[in-house]
Amino acid sequence: MTPCWTGLCPPPVARDQAYPQQQEPSVSQRTFRTQPEHNTYDVVIVGGAIMGSSVAWWLSQNVDFDGRILVIERDPSFEQCSTAHTNSCIRQQFSEPLNVKSSQFTLQFIKGLRTNMGGDERVENLSVQDFGYLYLADNHARAEELKAAQAMQSALGAGTRILTRDELAEAFPFYDLNDIILGSHGTKDEGYWDGGALFDWFRRKAIEAGVEYLSGDVTDVQTDGARATSVTLLDGTQIGCGHLVNAAGPRAALLSKMAGLDVPIEPRKRFTWVFSAANPLDRPLPLTVDPSGIHFRQDGPETYMVGAAPHDDVAVAPDDFHMDHSIWETHVWPHIATRIPQFEALKIVTEWAGHYAYNTLDQNAILGPHPDIENFQFINGFSGHGLQQAPAMGRGLAEIIAHGGYRSMDLSPFGYERIVTGTPFGESAVI
Ligand SMILES: Cc1cc2nc3c(=O)[nH]c(=O)nc-3n(C[C@H](O)[C@H](O)[C@H](O)COP(=O)(O)OP(=O)(O)OC[C@H]3O[C@@H](n4cnc5c(N)ncnc54)[C@H](O)[C@@H]3O)c2cc1C
Incomplete structure (x- = not known):
């Protein structure tokens, strides 16, 4: 594969996909629906860039989870999201051991991407330049x-x-x-590594596993005081949710506000x-x-x-x-x-x-449920090191949703509780 020097190259496209021979629509043509297939979903993920797609893919692969998953994205071109503006680098030089381990998991995950994506021969293993x-x-x-x-x-x-x-x-x-x-x-x-390719594969493989992607702007969130019950889109469509995942990137605080919640992200x-x-x-x-x-x-x-x-x-x-x-x-x-x-x-x-x-509190991720609205799940606040954390964080949040707790890597220090107490979980190596 030709290396992508800028981090902005489109993901690799196999020749038979670039020049399709058959009439069946390609995965990317099928990516976004304009109407949801159902009125309610077990998991509604707001934001379909790398974090939303990582959670969607990990959940879709979890044998203990067979619920319906909907990803809602306001900008299906992905032109404005952080994922499209990233410098796509990975490092192990963090001050917080959990951030080191998170990147090390990504290294292992991307180097064996084909195997990790079920041995799919279209998927190339990724390397680090x-x-x-x-x-x-x-x-x-x-x-x-x-x-x-x-x-x-x-x-x-x-x-x-x-x-x-x-x-x-x-x-x-x-x-x-x-x-x-x-x-x-x-x-x-x-x-440098090709984060764009990982994003593309998370999304494509999630769709192939049955995740729905909907083009829509979430403008309101309904709660009953203890749970988020549904979201409303700009066109008035209301969709019920079992869990609501905030994968809204720099708009995380706006989405949280719709549910009456504060999060220190700007x-x-x-x-x-x-x-x-x-x-x-x-x-x-x-x-x-x-x-x-x-x-x-x-x-x-x-x-x-x-x-x-x-x-x-x-x-x-x-x-x-x-x-x-x-x-x-x-x-x-x-x-x-x-x-x-x-x-x-x-x-x-x-x-x-x-x-x-x-994240103005401590420049680290905020991951997992809100203590009061327990089905409102954060995957936010990455402060410039999120691309390399997408595999570990997506897997972690999928475990929280499917099992109610972490199974592979204990990511609880990233939990929302520290926001309530104002106790930073600091990362000093932020660039
Ligand atoms: C200049 C720059 C350089 C970076 N360099 C690196 C790097 O070298 N290494 C690294 O690891 N990280 C880097 N990062 C950080 C990394 O790119 C981000 O942490 C990561 O892309 C965040 O992904 P995300 O999915 O959380 O957010 P985003 O990519 O911003 O996606 C959020 C999505 O949510 C959608 N959305 C928001 N609100 C709504 C709504 N109400 N309804 C529907 N959809 C909504 C948005 O349209 C968007 O597509 C960099 C970031 C920048 C800006």
Whole structure:
């Protein structure tokens, strides 16, 4: 399979699907209904991007669950969702062990994707384009944090290593390291992977297993005080639900509000640029997490990708995709060119703005039921590291729905209870 360098390539399409010989509609043509087949479903999932589709697929595969599943999606083109704006990278460099384990599960899952999807020969195993993450520390407190995290990651089997400034200079001679004390570098299974292909397979295989996808905008949620009972769509259609899953990404708080619930998640803008360099580096550029907060990495053979937050990192409207062009000139480019003087001459190839579903309490996922409305299930707040968590989180929520508790990985620290008590389950390695 040709690697997708940008993370935006369409998922792989086999030749016989690209040029269908038969009259039967393709899976994608059959993807979205305009009317639901039933009035009520055991599980209604609001949001059909990677999280909603992951939950749908895991549930559809669970031998202990034979209920009806409906996924409702307001934007069947998926043009606006976070999943379409992602940089699609995976790492094991987190400060919280559960996040490390979650990514490690994804690695195992995607590398054996064909087997994990029932041996379907259309499904290709996915690989990681392994350039590694490199976190740079410019002060002693940060250096100590990175060392402690590296020891924990290493104990869990990650290939993270600490490099002194001299070792960094030897391994990556293109950096200006004057202000740097040390770096934490991932030597295996950290880099770009084709998250779009995983999303596509979750969705296609869920549909093939009987999950319905409905084009519709959920505008209201009915409850009886203890349970969510139904949802109402913009066109007035009302659909009953056994469980209601909030997979609404940056719109998670809007959907929760419809059920009278609060969740500390807001859409925060994140900018991405891809540039070509007049003098490309002589070796792959790790995903460098600069102390300035800007991160940059190899993208194509001679192109590089950069991510940054706006200066005023506040909540924005979920349909605000305005690009701030000045931040590149005044802030981002100067920082990159200082860190890597070879990047003094470059040309922007493309750029876009997307949204993190930003958990303002602790920048970690919120997963599982609300304590008062117990069939209202969250899978939200991934704060920029959700794509790589989609397999573990989808499996976990499917277990909650099918069995009433986690069976494979105990994800209860991500539960809503910490929101009630205001007790953060913090992740400090958020980029
Ligand atoms: C710039 C950027 C870079 C990123 N890079 C990475 C990365 O390198 N690695 C990583 O792991 N993660 C990354 N992420 C994060 C990752 O992309 C997200 O965590 C993940 O895609 C979230 O998926 P989701 O399904 O929860 O949300 P979304 O993809 O936003 O999907 C939510 C869906 O819900 C639908 N919806 C919302 N409200 C309603 C409603 N009322 N009715 C019906 N439908 C509704 C929306 O239309 C949307 O399709 C990045 C994100 C951004 C923005």
